[in-house]
Amino acid sequence: MKVLAIAINNLRRMLRERSNIFFVFIFPIAIILLIGAQFGGGVDPAVGLYLGDDGRVATEIATEIESDDRLSVIRYEIEEDLVSAVERGHIQGGALLPAGMDEVAASGEQVDIGFVARPDGFGQQLQQVVAAAISRVMTPVTAAQFASVETGADFFVALDVATSGAMPAPGLSVETTALGEAVFPDTLGQFDLGAAQQLVLFVFLTALAGSAALILTRQLGISHRMLSTPTSLRTIVVGEGSGRWATGMVQGVYIMAATFLLFRVNWGDPIGAFLILVTFAAVGAGAGILMGSIFKNDQQAAGVAVVLSIGLAALGGSMIPAELFSPTMQNVAHLTPHAWALDGFAELVRRGGTTADILPELGVLSAYALVLMLLSAWRLRIAITRP
Amino acid sequence: MSAATRIAAKDLRLRLRDRSAIIIGIIAPLALALILSTVFGGAFDAGSLDLHYGIVDLDQTEISEAFSGALGEIESQGILTVTEFSDATSAETAIEEGEIRAYYLIEPGLGEAVFSQQNFTVEVIGDIDAPTSAQIATSIAEQFGQGISTGQLSVGTAAVLTSPPPALEQVGIWAGKAGQADQSFTMTDVSAETRQLDQTTYFAASMAVFFLFFTVQFGVLGLLEEERDGTLPRLLAAPIGRTSVVSGKAILAFALGMISMTVLVVATSLPPMQATWGAPLGVLLLVVACVLAAVAIMGLVASIAKTPEGAGNLGSIIAVTLGLLGGVFFPLGQGDDFLSKLTLLSPHAWFMRGMGDLAGGAEWTAGLPAAGVMLAFALVFGSIALVFLRRRLWQ
Numbered sequence: 001m002k003v004l005a006i007a008i009n010n011l012r013r014m015l016r017e018r019s020n021i022f023f024v025f026i027f028p029i030a031i032i033l034l035i036g037a038q039f040g041g042g043v044d045p046a047v048g049l050y051l052g053d054d055g056r057v058a059t060e061i062a063t064e065i066e067s068d069d070r071l072s073v074i075r076y077e078i079e080e081d082l083v084s085a086v087e088r089g090h091i092q093g094g095a096l097l098p099a100g101m102d103e104v105a106a107s108g109e110q111v112d113i114g115f116v117a118r119p120d121g122f123g124q125q126l127q128q129v130v131a132a133a134i135s136r137v138m139t140p141v142t143a144a145q146f147a148s149v150e151t152g153a154d155f156f157v158a159l160d161v162a163t164s165g166a167m168p169a170p171g172l173s174v175e176t177t178a179l180g181e182a183v184f185p186d187t188l189g190q191f192d193l194g195a196a197q198q199l200v201l202f203v204f205l206t207a208l209a210g211s212a213a214l215i216l217t218r219q220l221g222i223s224h225r226m227l228s229t230p231t232s233l234r235t236i237v238v239g240e241g242s243g244r245w246a247t248g249m250v251q252g253v254y255i256m257a258a259t260f261l262l263f264r265v266n267w268g269d270p271i272g273a274f275l276i277l278v279t280f281a282a283v284g285a286g287a288g289i290l291m292g293s294i295f296k297n298d299q300q301a302a303g304v305a306v307v308l309s310i311g312l313a314a315l316g317g318s319m320i321p322a323e324l325f326s327p328t329m330q331n332v333a334h335l336t337p338h339a340w341a342l343d344g345f346a347e348l349v350r351r352g353g354t355t356a357d358i359l360p361e362l363g364v365l366s367a368y369a370l371v372l373m374l375l376s377a378w379r380l381r382i383a384i385t386r387p
Numbered sequence: 388m389s390a391a392t393r394i395a396a397k398d399l400r401l402r403l404r405d406r407s408a409i410i411i412g413i414i415a416p417l418a419l420a421l422i423l424s425t426v427f428g429g430a431f432d433a434g435s436l437d438l439h440y441g442i443v444d445l446d447q448t449e450i451s452e453a454f455s456g457a458l459g460e461i462e463s464q465g466i467l468t469v470t471e472f473s474d475a476t477s478a479e480t481a482i483e484e485g486e487i488r489a490y491y492l493i494e495p496g497l498g499e500a501v502f503s504q505q506n507f508t509v510e511v512i513g514d515i516d517a518p519t520s521a522q523i524a525t526s527i528a529e530q531f532g533q534g535i536s537t538g539q540l541s542v543g544t545a546a547v548l549t550s551p552p553p554a555l556e557q558v559g560i561w562a563g564k565a566g567q568a569d570q571s572f573t574m575t576d577v578s579a580e581t582r583q584l585d586q587t588t589y590f591a592a593s594m595a596v597f598f599l600f601f602t603v604q605f606g607v608l609g610l611l612e613e614e615r616d617g618t619l620p621r622l623l624a625a626p627i628g629r630t631s632v633v634s635g636k637a638i639l640a641f642a643l644g645m646i647s648m649t650v651l652v653v654a655t656s657l658p659p660m661q662a663t664w665g666a667p668l669g670v671l672l673l674v675v676a677c678v679l680a681a682v683a684i685m686g687l688v689a690s691i692a693k694t695p696e697g698a699g700n701l702g703s704i705i706a707v708t709l710g711l712l713g714g715v716f717f718p719l720g721q722g723d724d725f726l727s728k729l730t731l732l733s734p735h736a737w738f739m740r741g742m743g744d745l746a747g748g749a750e751w752t753a754g755l756p757a758a759g760v761m762l763a764f765a766l767v768f769g770s771i772a773l774v775f776l777r778r779r780l781w782q
């Protein structure tokens with residue numbers, strides 16, 4: 001089996017290179033971890049909170065804002081840090097609770113709370129959410145101020161009464177319902193989306209970067225020497241192709257297994273997921289061989305490989321899900337194999353589909369693979385036999 | 388012309404003739420910045436929310452109209468827009484067609500409930516994929532509700548604190564006063580400047596700095612290549628100081644970096660991207676500081692590697708890791724958590740931060756702090772690299 005020998009040799013060469021261990025095995029997992037930690041489970045708008053003191057009113061407001069599970073609340077110890085975080089866009093907005101709010105409230109005056117927002121972004125809109133939380137705390141304060149003035153009772157005694165819950169419940173409650181089917185359901189794990197996105201990005205990247213190895217094989221005359229042995233051209237072409245495909249498969253299976261074990265990533269129906277990987281790795285192998293046969297300089301090929309693999313991945317929805325694209329951009333996205341592979345994973349993971357449900361995606365990926373394989377076989381024959 | 392500049396000029400001609408440096412230094416960052424800003428810019432507008440709400444008022448009383456009035460007041464501040472719908476079905480269709488994000492449904496009975504101090508529920512129906520919009524809609528209704536219950540709570544608290552219990556007449560007077568009373572808090576806008584890049588400029592800057600580290604590698608690796616190819620001993624045999632040989636390569640790396648960054652800043656400022664880089668002097672300062680830091684770090688990598696291939700691989704790992712940490716693909720960390728502090732170890736992060744400081748029309752001096760940090764990087768790593776490289780040349 002000379003095909004197998006060539007393929008295995010290709011794989012071995014890839015694994016021997018220590019920097020490949022980093023880019024093929026460590027780096028993708030690190031990115032999946034970072035993306036999951038940063039964006040997993042949706043991004044809640046972030047607001048900052050600065051407390052001038054830890055008085056009763058300030059503490060209650062802080063607790064109320066922090067209990068809002070749709071907000072990601074970050075406390076700042078220094079007022080300027082909060083303002084600068086808003087200015088740099090690290091948080092959308094921030095509330096500045098001044099020192100001495102208890103005394104101001106007790107004296108019957110209005111407490112003045114600062115809200116930091118930028119003219120752009122949606123900090124101003126978010127102020128409504130913070131104001132609602134503050135007003136939940138300040139309603140009893142308003143009532144206590146009123147009662148203390150009218151009855152001469154101590155403000156804090158009145159506040160205890162107002163917050164005791166013995167009073168009639170708020171006259172108006174608000175109930176929120178969500179309409180439609182979520183593009184990203186709540187059942188989607190923290191790392192699920194990012195894992196599939198990075199899988200296709202890196203399998204394709206590794207495949208294209210492999211074109212440099214093929215160029216080196218040609219430059220060093222290994223291909224020519226292989227041809228001088230009783231090895232047919234077809235065997236060499238199929239062997240090189242299988243080697244690139246096997247590299248993609250090793251990396252893909254590794255990413256699937258590692259993310260499943262480390263982050264409990266749900267890959268959906270295992271057969272379906274495996275078939276997507278098989279066809280997608282074949283697309284990558286075809287593209288990698290094609291590049292390796294067209295370029296003569298491995299450094300140039302490496303540069304073009306980075307541009308193509310990151311560019312196509314971005315267009316195909318590996319960075320921002322294609323579901324969030326405009327309709328035009330969604331059509332553009334589906335010119336890339338990445339979008340089809342990600343559609344397949346979305347069907348398996350988010351909608352619980354089986355292999356039968358992803359037949360269209362598998363079909364498109366197979367067609368891509370076939371066309372690229374034929375093209376690359378043709379170009380490689382020419383490249384190897386050229387004197 | 389000194390020996391160092393002569394070596395640099397010779398190598399520069401070679402590198403520009405070999406298209407690899409042009410692909411990595413100019414074509415790759417330009418193409419990716421264009422693709423990324425198109426993809427990300429088309430997906431959503433730089434973090435803004437378009438709040439279009441609907442209201443279905445089936446109650447049609449003083450109270451429900453007061454609510455519409457409160458919404459109208461917020462609308463006049465330019466924060467949101469409100470459209471009236473006659474029934475829930477048409478409002479739901481509007482959500483499905485993406486015309487509005489959420490709508491308020493006020494069933495008949497709100498007015499009556501408020502007057503008789505009964506509880507009443509206002510419904511907010513929102514698009515499931517726009518949770519923040521629905522949340523803001525809910526918060527607005529809650530604030531309105533709090534306004535109503537404040538009066539009730541004020542009278543109730545006063546009544547509990549009075550013994551013997553107050554007369555009905557007194558309660559009536561209180562209710563009138565409580566309705567007029569001010570809320571116990573106000574919110575004041577604290578203005579903030581924009582120190583964040585817009586989407587297009589962000590990717591123009593981030594791709595430029597990401598590929599910069601690979602571009603300067605073409606320069607610093609030259610020394611190892613001369614060593615491998617056996618031309619280094621010949622160079623050293625010539626009446627040239629060792630420092631000149633090392634600085635020749637450093638000057639080349641610096642020149643390649645500066646050419647790449649300058650072309651990128653100019654090209655991304657033109658259509659179709661039209662990135663808005665800040666004050667030119669500030670941009671120049673940050674670019675020079677960043678190129679120096681890149682030369683120093685990649686020089687250090689070259690000084691400890693055994694072969695040009697090894698240096699290339701280690702350099703790629705370091706460039707990619709620092710780039711990821713520096714937020715060239717997506718901003719890392721939130722607030723001042725551990726991850727955010729970690730990013731400060733990356734010159735990429737300081738470059739992006741400096742460019743952000745220049746955004747929004749700041750003076751060129753706004754770029755000084757970030758440039759200073761990058762120069763410190765350059766000084767520290769550059770000195771270590773120089774010591775290592777000189778020692779290597781002696782052996």
